[in-house]
Amino acid sequence: MLRNGEMKLGLFLVQAGYNEGAWRDPSVPAKGGVDLDYYADMAAIAEGATFHFVFLADSPSVLERDDAHIARVSRNDGFEPITLISALSSKTQDIGLVATATTTYHHPYHLARMFASLDHLSRGRAAWNIVTSGNKFEGPNFGDSELPDHDTRYARAREAVEVVKGLWDTWEDDAFIRDKESGIFVDTTKLHLLDHRGGYFSVRGPLNIARPPQGYPVLVQAGASNAGMQFAAELGEVVFTAEPSLENGKRFYANLKEKARALGREDDQVLVMPGIVPIVGSTKQEARDKLERLQSYTHIDVLVGAAERWLGFVTDLRSMDLDSFVPESLPQTNFIQSRQKLLLDLAAREKFTWRQLIRFISDSRGHLMAVGTPDEVANTMIEMFDQRASDGFNVIPAMAPSGLKDFVDLVVPELRRRGKFRSQFSGQTLRENLGLRRPPNRAAQGSASGRQ
Numbered sequence: 001m002l003r004n005g006e007m008k009l010g011l012f013l014v015q016a017g018y019n020e021g022a023w024r025d026p027s028v029p030a031k032g033g034v035d036l037d038y039y040a041d042m043a044a045i046a047e048g049a050t051f052h053f054v055f056l057a058d059s060p061s062v063l064e065r066d067d068a069h070i071a072r073v074s075r076n077d078g079f080e081p082i083t084l085i086s087a088l089s090s091k092t093q094d095i096g097l098v099a100t101a102t103t104t105y106h107h108p109y110h111l112a113r114m115f116a117s118l119d120h121l122s123r124g125r126a127a128w129n130i131v132t133s134g135n136k137f138e139g140p141n142f143g144d145s146e147l148p149d150h151d152t153r154y155a156r157a158r159e160a161v162e163v164v165k166g167l168w169d170t171w172e173d174d175a176f177i178r179d180k181e182s183g184i185f186v187d188t189t190k191l192h193l194l195d196h197r198g199g200y201f202s203v204r205g206p207l208n209i210a211r212p213p214q215g216y217p218v219l220v221q222a223g224a225s226n227a228g229m230q231f232a233a234e235l236g237e238v239v240f241t242a243e244p245s246l247e248n249g250k251r252f253y254a255n256l257k258e259k260a261r262a263l264g265r266e267d268d269q270v271l272v273m274p275g276i277v278p279i280v281g282s283t284k285q286e287a288r289d290k291l292e293r294l295q296s297y298t299h300i301d302v303l304v305g306a307a308e309r310w311l312g313f314v315t316d317l318r319s320m321d322l323d324s325f326v327p328e329s330l331p332q333t334n335f336i337q338s339r340q341k342l343l344l345d346l347a348a349r350e351k352f353t354w355r356q357l358i359r360f361i362s363d364s365r366g367h368l369m370a371v372g373t374p375d376e377v378a379n380t381m382i383e384m385f386d387q388r389a390s391d392g393f394n395v396i397p398a399m400a401p402s403g404l405k406d407f408v409d410l411v412v413p414e415l416r417r418r419g420k421f422r423s424q425f426s427g428q429t430l431r432e433n434l435g436l437r438r439p440p441n442r443a444a445q446g447s448a449s450g451r452q
């Protein structure tokens, strides 16, 4: 497979930063979560550095079980991503905008309409991070006592995405002629009703907005269980993943590309972008000091609560001796199965005690960490890229905005100096910038004579 030698970069835009205690640092605006200017400034920094996109994660719920944990995190005071991305679309020009939305609790008609709108608003810079809901507290916000089971969530997601794509294809690209002379606004021979009837949805269509500028907004996925990887291989054009090491990353990359290839997809149309949590200092010691300062902000209730959640709420760590070793297995979770496995595998490999594991989870949640000088952080990234563990990275500042600024000021120039990152946008749309093809209209292809 040919690659152009340059990595793709996205900014995982997390309010105060990925570290749950980061909001306590004096440099972090405490009200940033609900301040458009705060996000716009970070998007501008990423755009100035020619990042490919900014990414907003989401769960329509709080993530924490106990008040003691809820009391100490800043995250439950933040914008809904599609709303925020719409606002950012008018504050940015070139950078891609990735918003998360779950297929478990959104209806596909709304999804198709919102993301088509976002693609028009941004002139072709929108992407949808398709998630299936992995958080315990989402179900009760939508009338379910529990989340639907893992397989059901993926089955529903598969059908939802088919419906969404079908709706985007209900109008051919040139259907809206808007001809004042003839009085014909839209050529209905270029309209294709969807008339979908499936196991989860019945949707007639058409969509009440023109086909998105990109055909389809870019489809992003992060499934990592067997079911999740299969889903990502079928339709993910950008695939996010948490890989704590080069070896893990290489394994995931090879596995996912292989699965995608088996489905007839080309390697360069499936971009694997693991997360990286960089903590950069002018010396290694300075970077370590920054990490230690962040760690000092994190209360034990937060450490324990976060670990219980990422392990899938199958343990009660308060009754555990934190200096005992982590067991090799725990009961399977109905939440994010792959992350539980990743963390347990890592704990077994590193012979972690619970105390070490909960600290690791708080620092990186399973993502690759790079704590060091600009040169060292760049080395880690280039090694992952050159050895085919990644096509680029989702950069996750541990603390914002300072962690982003450090990365942009210190690491990006180093990546450029070594020919691994661009210094200008290569196209107008996100697809063009990522080298992803614009999908043809399947409904138009299926009926040469128009309406079907």
Ligand SMILES: Cc1cc2nc3c(=O)[nH]c(=O)nc-3n(C[C@H](O)[C@H](O)[C@H](O)COP(=O)(O)O)c2cc1C
Pocket: 056, 057, 058, 059, 100, 102, 130, 131, 132, 133, 134, 135, 221, 222, 223, 224, 225, 226, 227, 228, 229, 240, 241, 242, 275, 335, 336, 337, 338, 339, 394
């Ligand atoms: C970088 C990254 C970002 C993610 N963002 C979200 C998110 O915003 N909302 C969500 O519900 N899940 C999110 N996930 C979780 C995935 O969608 C998926 O549930 C997870 O990777 C586990 O997949 P599995 O259920 O197949 O094990 C994210 C995962 C990664 C690696």
